[in-house]
Amino acid sequence: MSEILYWQALNQALDAELAADDAVFTLGEDVGLYGGTYRVSEGLMAKYGEWRVRDTPISENSFTGLGVGAAMLGLRPVVEIMTINFALFAMDSLVNMAAKIPFMSGGQFPMPLTIRMPGGVARQLGAQHSQRLESMFMNVPGLRIAVPSTPQDAYWQLRQAIRSDDPVIVLEHELLYFSKGEVDTHASAPPLHQALIRRPGRDLTCISYSRMVPLALEAAQALHAEGVEMEVIDLRSLSPIDWATCVESVLRTHRCLIVEEDCRFAGVGAELAAELQERCFYQLDAPIQRVAGLDLPTPFNAKLEAASIPRQEDILKAARALLNLPQGES
């Protein structure tokens, strides 16, 4: 077991799958010669050749469509879209093709397609390059969405996505690529769509995913100093969602806080809150609360940008309010 970066974990996962199965290949802008915008395919072209690690023109809908066609014919393509913002060009391939073909063909065509792309607010990339959009894809039946928050999950979930016969979006985060964590390539992975309790707690349940998980864990540590034990659940998958883990936790703590980087309105948290209140209503001791990104295009100004998505203080305040505790000195 060793400590590696998130992008290195993805690189190792891709390498392992390319080695394990000749049907696996990857394609996208700059994945070959350049080694991937975030270095995820670094060294792979030299190792597997330009047929299996293919550079494409700037044509998201076309090369994603190429992936769809290859998947229909039995290959296992891994399409890299440089950021989720550019996936908007590929919506027809993703929504009308990848998500629909297995259903519309009565299962005659499988769709072992993996779409890798980062999302999220990074550092001053502007409103058009700082989107999250995961709730948009959640609303498309037929697509599966994995959201790894640790290098270990990045490794496991990318390998599992490639081996899945369903179209899976592996939604990475631009600010997670250089986060470090232990990766055990031999450990057995939990199921692709299973949520994990990252930190146990008795007072409230915090449900989060992707980059908001480390933030929630930091907040939980700060709350611990105040005598509050916040359980932190890492969803790991946004479609499907592991309701059993969430419900079990909320039934124990009776209070639920959702932390999402995506915009609040009609977002991931809205779906979580709605479903959890349906399942846990009589056991809730307070309304389910959301800490979410603001409903606005991300500002370019660094301070405004930082204020437009949840910060640790926002989580602390929400947790205290949820528990009816006085707000601290901060």
Added chain:
Amino acid sequence: MKQAILMPVLSDTMQTGRLTRWNKSVGDPVHKGEAIAEVETDKAILDVEAFTDGFLAGPLAPVDEDIPVRQPIAYLVDNREAALAADDGTATAEKASEAAPAKTAANQAPADTTPRATPVSASQATVPTGKEDASVPVSSPPVGTQIPTSPPSPPAKREMSTTFPTSGNLPRSAAGASPYARALAQDLGLTIEEIQPGADGHIHASEVLAAALAPRPVDLRYGPPYQISKPSALREAVARNMIAAAATPSFRISTRVDLSPLHEQGKRLRFSFTLALTRACALTVAEDPWFNGVWTPTGWVSRSRVDVGIAVDTGAGLITPVLRDAASRPLAELAEYWRILLGKVKTGRLAPEDYQGASFYVSNLGIFAEVEEFDAIVPVGASAILAVAAPASDGRTQLTLTCDHRGIFGADAARFLQRLSQRLKDPTWLQ
């Protein structure tokens, strides 16, 4: 000008008030200081007085409903027309009554309860999202409050408030209970309406649990007329101690003994009967370590000295001066010590170290000839208490020993009484 009449705060503990009746109707002129309505609080029925001259305007809060304090119950306006106009049309009244509590709730709600409650929403300018209730300026009416005296609002705005009824415009019950709190209350046999809400005005599980653990108030509604006064500190302390003592699992065991030999021996040596009896008990306690200890959650406490507490009737209440080391000290010294303690009892100067912490207690009602038998309650921290009645017609006196069963078992108690009876029948040890 339109001013709200608020549900007054008439006592420290008042959370809600209940209007019992309106003395005035909408449109009636009222004068400053005039009783407009009657409100029933947790303690009494009082008048709601007008704070200024004017005309009463609706919507009037309903009678016989609990209304949170500081919430508008009616309005005062400058002229009759405005008063009647304000109440014109049920829709308006309903809207206003919906909006008014919502506004109050928003004003009272801590600003932090909804973090990121006021996003700088690009869409907010055109679509009310319900999140802005915290951002509504205190002075401006919330969306949905359209009183006819004000200039007509832009049609778009009015449309919005009906097309998008959002949580911000809905009445928020100040006495709301969480579903979990309701379920808990039901399981615990509590009525949710009787539970005091928490800091945010709502009832959560913690409030229900607190109510369940609190002593149930005595329902005095249907009994004779009464008045409540604060008991003396002594009586309050006794009440508290007795409640605590009720948690001790105890049993009783009795015997009948002729105490006249002890009386005579005491008289001969000029020791009081109380002292002689205390000495007999102390010696008997000293023989059995289970009688000189107490069970505590952290372990069994065994004591190295026998302290005996003696129940004394002060006329104003019960007090138990403690004779320290009653088994070993010379009797003459003990007698002097007892004299000093009784002096302190008479002057009311007994300190906690004088009346607390005995291993064993004695309660003697023997001077009441009618008392043939009784038993006593083991104070917290003691192993047992001996109740001494008056001699019966055959000359024998009933002794009842109440024991803490956590440390003392039936046979221990039987042997204790055996040894004690022996000492009392043959007091040659008393020198």
